[in-house]
Amino acid sequence: MITAGVDCGAKNTKVVILKDGNIVSKSTVLSGFDQKSAAQEAFSEALSQANLGKEDVVHITATGAGKKEVDFANNTVTEVGADAKGTNKLFPSVRTIIDVGAEEGRAIKSDGSGKVIDFAINEKCAAGAGSFTESMARALEVKVEDLGDLSLKSTKEIQMNAQCAVFAESEVVTLVHAKTPKEDMAKAVHDAIASRITSMVRKIGVENDVALIGGVAKNKGFVKSLKDDLGVELKMPEDPEYVTALGAAIVASERAGGA
Amino acid sequence: MAEMKYKTEKLKCWDEVKNIRMDYYKNYTEAHDKGGLRWAGGAWTLDAVPAGLGEDVYPITSEPYGASIAFDKQLSLECLEAAEKAGWARDLCAYMRNYWGSIILDKFAFNYKEGEFGPRFRGGDAIGFPKPDFLWQDHICCSHAKWYQIVSELEKGIPMFCVDVGVGPYTEITDNRVKYVVDQLKDGIEWMEKVTKRDYDDELLIKAVYNHCRATSKWAEVCALNKNIPAPLDEKSMYSLYVLGTLHKASQRVADFYEKILLPEVKDRVKRGIAAVGNEQCRVMSDTQPPWAFLKVFRYLEQYGCVSIGSLYTFGLIGMWEEKEDGSWGPKTMPQDQGIELTNRDEALDYYVRWELNKPEWQHFYSPQLKSEMMIRIAKEWKLNGIMLHYNRGCEGLSLGIAENRLALLKAGFPVMTFEGNMGDEREFDEAGTTTRMDAFMETLGVKR
């Protein structure tokens, strides 16, 4: 049985196609203003990668902030539910899931079957970890993908108060004026975001094992800060940004009756 | 949409609810025309006390008025911005900022349209905020006394009296603590006589205390009927009903409404199995004031057959409760039913203060644990599947300790969803984000649309 999961996120739309429980293709397209066509485009790309036609896919489940825009999906699942399913497939031992994306951070407590027990979503003030690192990278005049490696060079503790992104940005400006080395500032930014995420995770409680998923998980600097803050090991999938779409694809197979 | 299992019916008393509310604001507005008096104060206030000044004395309570503004999105935005422009912080109580804005702009949330009194948003001729003759407030949170201190300043010196009720939880009540509140009320009565130049009538006070006890006990009895499956009332309707208690619970009309109109009708609904939500398959409760401009989120839940049966807020701000012989929670026995006769000012005030300090939606000011215990009790007795906590940025007093309530409810085995918002400042509410959370919560509870 072939199913698909479409995760229409704030920044990127991701598609995963599953065949009998195995991933056969995945694709990413910028969501942009027209989420509808982005979803369509991502889906077509995934199909062509797998040499499949639309008619081969028996069930499509959409998730993500723009899930309602995915008009070709059969149904939807929440991002929270999809995260739990996707993570459970990759790491059955995981009980605490941390998903950090462009605009939203989530912490989910789940049982051994991928069922959600409790969850927390970041509140407004702590929103946008992903976008925040991007704007910080701009302020530091480095590429966002270099920010992680840069911060790993630093061993300094600079305390920043990132309760509010606007406030944090002005703190960075202060550090720039104080001629603080870039690597130390990069680390300070990651520490600050990690601290907010840790706060959120503590709300639902940290139970081992813990997995980190979502696009921001690719940022090594952030991962190190989060590990240090939480004081636990983090399980990390190879493609952290696809876990939610994977979860949606699993839900699609369950709903199509082939779980 | 989940399957319809029960019959539903509109409440028959709906028109009367609307009439009581409109007459309340109309009477306040027109009080001076008939030589009467106007006063303003909080909904928590000991409103039986000014009743002793005469039967032509009309209040306007601040929180319901602030909520009325919040419901009128356009006016609310103007009011909030006016308060901010005058220098007040955005994170202060949202009712208070709406209320101040209404005074600063001199725009009242009600008016006349073709001679008929009603809410301003339906059009008509705008009127200014009818100035109260005096302010009669209670101090329950950091903002309460200060709210009217600033009103008094904005209105250039309207006389104000404020009673401090901060004497600790009811579980630790002592004579010294009751006496402090009673003594202030006595001072308040003398003060009112001075500022209104009227003689105080203890008979009217006693009558109002009885009414107050009757209204709050009968409202609790109504809420207790929601233990039934299907629930005869949903929380969205309860907001329109409980509000009468926040307006004028010491009045004959509100007490009569609860006892003689609402209670029989809800009993009848229970008898006939009439549901508030016909597809009821999941029962939750909320907490704190809702985001008034977004009550539709409750309708959203109904797609899942999810009914919010109320909250400690709706049950316990206006309702007075006690543990019954069988260990369950039920309406507090009224003095009239205990054979207690109040014969003079001292007795009336002493009884009244003890009655009010026992208010459920007050105990959490002293310990989140006291509130958690009551919430767990509701969750069990009202047979809930989960709880939605509104982390309300608009109210420092009722959001107090809410995070600890969450932990306690989880520990007791109840799933909890939280959503952030603001009862009176719609700029702080994320509707899409909230419905997304609700979807996830329903998924967690295993409830399907």
Next chain:
Amino acid sequence: MIEMFKEWYENRHEYAKHWKEKTGGKVMGYFCTYVPEEILYAANILPVRILGSHEPQEVTEPHIFAMYCPFCRDCLAQGLKGRYDYLDGTMIAQSCLHVRQSFTSWQLHIPTAYSYYLPMPNHVQSPRAVDFLKGELERFKESIEEWTGKEITDEDLARGIEIVNKNRRLMKQVYELRKKEKPPLTGLEAMYMVVSSQMVDKEEHNRILVEALKELETRDIGREVGQRLMIIGSEDDDSAFISMVESLGATFVVDDHCTGTRYFWNEVEPKEDKLNAIAERYIKRPACPSKDWPERTRLPHILSLAKDYSVSGAILIQQKFCDPHELDIPAINKYLKENGIPSLFLEFDVTVPIGQFRIRTEAFLEMLSEEDLF
């Protein structure tokens, strides 16, 4: 001697632990300066004010909703991190709702052998307040007696009153020196003095204060005084902020903070009925904004301080989300302006964005010095 206060402040936990070892006495952590320390001293208990550490933290999110002030969360964080593990008891005197949550969450998650909620009246302007508080002090005293198993006699109370009163007298003498054209100490040093008095044994604090006063007679801060500033607002032990402002060449000469004058300004007036005397002192002390109603007594009090200390400008600063101060600051701002005192408004968080605040402070100081020219 002056450095001693800073040392105490920075090593508050070591001090308290050492005090316990040395004396075998009990330590009471308290949350608000309306707590009647006289009764604790009478019972030989060391009162220690619970304050934050000005570090970002991620342990309080499950306990206190983020709309409450950073100070109350910072305080609770100290408890959750185990930094106050030496406390035998905790207590609070009723004031704002924010810090009340630090206390109630502390009760739930960091239980101590003894815990007390003192319903300090909010309506301090009511003629009923003193009697009510006296009743509550009796109840509190009995509760302490039961806990320690030792009666608190009238002599004990007299001793407790004298220890605390002496500290107030000495602190006032120090503040008197700040009125001078060349104050012998900086605002930062004064802050350390007051805040340390909330943490260490006041008898010891008094001894050091006496010596410090001698030292201050001839002391010079080693720089120009610059603009004479007043600082007004909520709890403030933000040394980073105070020293930043003073590094710009200005000097704080007086304050209205509960970590400053509001804490020590008035004494217990001797009376036959000791508890009544204590009650009267707390009812009459310079009010916290949460208790300053229906009259605004803070306005004339602040103005008289500003005049007595020849202040040229005021910094109004509050903990973010602090409702009581948010309800007073617009009125204070207006009142100061009407009385010719310019002010700058800022908001504290656990840490302050020092660069941003520096720019604003510099502009403010520049404005003040321009006013001097005309």
